[in-house]
Amino acid sequence: MSETIITPEEVIxxxxxxxxxxxxxxxxxxxxxxxxGHGVVHRLVLEVLEELGVIDQTIGIAPVGCSVLAYEFLNxxxxxxxxxxxxxxATGIKRVYPDRIVFSYQGDGDLAAIxxxxxxxxxxxxxxxxxxxxxxxxxxxxxxxxxxxxxxxxKSSTSPFGRNVETMGHPLKMTELVAQLPGTSYVxxxxxxxxxLVRKTKKAIKKAFQMQIEGKGTTFVEVVSNCNSGWKMSPVxxxxxxxxxxxxxxxxxxxxx
Numbered sequence: 667m668s669e670t671i672i673t674p675e676e677v678i679x680x681x682x683x684x685x686x687x688x689x690x691x692x693x694x695x696x697x698x699x700x701x702x703g704h705g706v707v708h709r710l711v712l713e714v715l716e717e718l719g720v721i722d723q724t725i726g727i728a729p730v731g732c733s734v735l736a737y738e739f740l741n742x743x744x745x746x747x748x749x750x751x752x753x754x755x756a757t758g759i760k761r762v763y764p765d766r767i768v769f770s771y772q773g774d775g776d777l778a779a780i781x782x783x784x785x786x787x788x789x790x791x792x793x794x795x796x797x798x799x800x801x802x803x804x805x806x807x808x809x810x811x812x813x814x815x816x817x818x819x820x821k822s823s824t825s826p827f828g829r830n831v832e833t834m835g836h837p838l839k840m841t842e843l844v845a846q847l848p849g850t851s852y853v854x855x856x857x858x859x860x861x862x863l864v865r866k867t868k869k870a871i872k873k874a875f876q877m878q879i880e881g882k883g884t885t886f887v888e889v890v891s892n893c894n895s896g897w898k899m900s901p902v903x904x905x906x907x908x909x910x911x912x913x914x915x916x917x918x919x920x921x922x923x
Contacts, residue, residue, distance in 0.1 A: 701901020750781030792849025852923030
């Protein structure tokens, strides 16, 4: 019995499209590690901006870390910032071009370490732009070092026996911190390692950008993600570890707005 082969053209003709690459993705293949959540977050950001009809008026800021690669894949206006300075650059751009939609795309080693002060003060001032904060609890690009968000007991290249809070301090929960500041209008924590969570994250990102359009101040979306390379796990193992360990410490949901 011969196998029936359906061509992509036949699928399209029948209206059965289940996936299509945004026209605002570049043609460059993603260079993130297999299983990384960055590509999913990229897609959600582009989908939301297209649906809101503001993608041609959008400017993104990507600093140092894995997040810096965003400007290679997002075919929109992008500006690279020095390590930790995305919030300062975003503030300047939004004040000069208040009609533009502005967002920073940052990892935890950037936003919650060298960029902590920039983040806190931008949120406290209520700068009208959106933070997209990908938290994988480690420095992914530079060698898997301990980050401000590394869990207690979690191993890294600079905490090979696990994070000891007595000598290394407690992890920073940036989303809880900025939710207390008067300038933030919407603060949420989401994840993208399961299909249902991807849909919730997209809804959160859309709300954040919509509130920016309405001029309501700083919006902040944390996405808890994996780093299977830095965690020394397979993609499947890293997703399971994230669910069992990261989410109890960084619970999902809206904190404000």
